[in-house]
Amino acid sequence: MMESGQNESPTPRRSLKCKVFGVGGAGCNVLKQMAPDAPVDMQLVAINTDTGALLASGISDQFVLGEKLTRGLGSGGDPEVGRAAAITDAAKLKAYCEGADIVFIIAGLGGGTGTGASPILAKAAKEAGALVLSIVTQPFQFEGSRRSTQADEGFAELKRHTDTVIAIPNQKIFKLIDEKTNVRNAFTLANNLVGEGVLAIHRLLSETGLVNVDFSDLCSVTRGKHSESALAVIEAKGAHRVEAVLEKIRKHPMLSGGVLEEADSILVNLTAGDDFTMLEVSELMEKISEVNKQSHFIFGAGINPTFDGKISVTLVTSRFGDVIEPPVSSRVGDSNGVGEIKPEFQDERSVPKRSSRFAAPAPDLTEDKKRELFRKAPRGRKKTSGLRQGQLPLETVSKGRFDKSEPTLYEGQDLDVPTYIRRNVVLN
Ligand SMILES: Nc1nc2c(ncn2[C@@H]2O[C@H](COP(=O)(O)OP(=O)(O)OP(=O)(O)O)[C@@H](O)[C@H]2O)c(=O)[nH]1
Ligand SMILES: [Mg+2]
Structure with missing residues (x-):
């Protein structure tokens, strides 16, 4: 005779309050795909700056981010617009996260909404006391360098505000399938993988198993670790x-x-x-x-x-990252409700255009650095008359709205700093 319960569906151990946010087009697509398999106690919330894409997701719990700013027309691929839209709705995001044990944030990095809004949502969820796990895709190589740079910047920002970020490079999806598979199918597969990841973590924590894992076990290896995960x-x-x-x-x-x-x-x-x-x-x-x-x-x-x-x-x-707590002054729940929104986005009518070029500012030099630059040229350079070359009177050119943006780091170097400064070259 079978033991009682052996053939029944797995029983929930304790009701874990789990909210899953799909942010932007890719995030909402993942929600749409995973919705049929989602357990009833898992709340799915679709958010986007694009009303049309939001409606197409078919997710019942949904709202347009920063509607007054974007008029529901999307972010134009600009993460600053996605970010500003999320900041204007920060209080609403936080209210949605209240009471959650775990908040999953799902987005495709590289565009405007998912990249810009996800870190703000992550902050709001942390402030609401949830464990925040983000699962994001990174763009295909063929999508170009702008998307890839935006994705990298968004990833770094998201990592600062989330307990762990699980990265799924879309490019690696091709290695799981035939390279001739069309992009739509590759996206479907990536969406499946993300959705399955969320469901598997939920299963792990909520179903009675042969070997049980508690929420506190998961917290012990994720909370506050700002880790990068696969x-x-x-x-x-x-x-x-x-x-x-x-x-x-x-x-x-x-x-x-x-x-x-x-x-x-x-x-x-x-x-x-x-x-x-x-x-x-x-x-x-x-x-x-x-x-x-x-x-x-x-x-x-x-x-x-x-x-x-x-x-x-x-x-x-x-892999654990550096533990950097966001400064208290930047909390999204600040009384003005807009936190660090940039002035140009506080005017709701101005959905800004990305400037095509910007000049990198001359960096602030320490006294030691200045002395170093005034020293003689490095070995291997042609000998000069012995005259010391002074620093050229460089004018500080503002990066405009990129002024406070994260540096573009490549192999440990800040590419926004002019090459001659990075390489300590003396200009003749
Ligand atoms: N896995 C997967 N990735 C997608 C999908 N759609 C887009 N992406 C990826 O996600 C990145 C961001 O695209 P979207 O999610 O459409 O962009 P968004 O966040 O809505 O931002 P904007 O439309 O610019 O406001 C793209 O560069 C793609 O790499 C999808 O359905 N599945
Ligand atoms: Mg979109």
């Missing part, structure tokens, strides 16, 4: 499904380049049907943990009858 969902079936899963983990494009080996924490959720044996669970746990002996592992394993015949493994690997 996500992989692996499935295998058949008689040799354990070996097949392990082989797929070894070759998985999202885990290539030392992602597993160098992770500070690794969350592993194993799900299978009623045929899942303890032997399979322990073999998988043992083999996966051998890959990285230093890492903090969180293992969960559960039975879900809809997975009969197959094993599904969800891996979230994280």
Whole structure:
């Protein structure tokens, strides 16, 4: 005779208040795709500056971000507009996040709304006391350098305000499928992966499993860590499904380049049907943990009858970032409700155009740096008459609205600083 409950759907352990925000076009597309599989206690909220895209998502809980600023027409691909739109609705965002244990933020980085609004939402969610997990896609290479730069800047900003950011490079999606697959199908696959990641984390925390993981376990490796994470969902079936899963983990494009080996924490959720044996669970746990002996592992394993015949493994690997708490003065819940909104966006009629060029300002030089620049030319340069070259009287040119923007960092160098300064070259 079967033990009671063996054939029933997994029972929820405790009601975890989980809110999932889809931000911008990609974020709302993911919500639309995952909605049929979302558990009833998971609240899905679609937000966008673009009314049309929002309506098309079909998500019942939705609102237009910064409607007075953008008139529901989108951000024009400008993250500053997305950010300003979110700031004008900061109080509403925070109210939506109240009472949530976990807030998931889903967006495609590179455009205006997802890139600009997500960090503001993350701040609001943190202030509301939630654990904030962001899952974002990064643009395809063919989308060009502007999108890629915007995505990088948005990623850095989001990381500052979120407990962990799970990055899914769209380009790597091609490695999971045939390169000839069209972009729409590649997006669908990426959306599936993001949606599956959210559902798997929720399953891990809420269903009664063979090996349970608590919300506090997840908090211990994510809260305040500002970590960068990778996500992989692996499935295998058949008689040799354990070996097949392990082989797929070894070759998985999202885990290539030392992602597993160098992770500070690794969350592993194993799900299978009623045929899942303890032997399979322990073999998988043992083999996966051998890959990285230093890492903090969180293992969960559960039975879900809809997975009969197959094993599904969800891996979230994280590397901790610097713990930078945002200054109190920049909190989105400030009494004026606009936090650090830039003056040009406070005029609702001006949806600004991106300036085509800007001159980098001369950097503020310390006394030591000035002395260094006045010293003789570096070795290898032609000898001059011995006269010292003074610093050219450079005029400080403002970057305008980019003045307070994050520096463009490449291999540890700030590309907004003129090359001659970065390389300590003396101008003759
Ligand atoms: N995975 C996935 N990525 C997408 C999808 N749509 C767009 N993207 C990616 O997400 C990036 C941002 O696109 P959107 O989400 O449409 O942009 P947005 O956030 O709405 O911003 P604006 O439209 O500029 O206001 C793109 O550069 C693509 O790389 C999608 O349906 N799925
Ligand atoms: Mg859009």
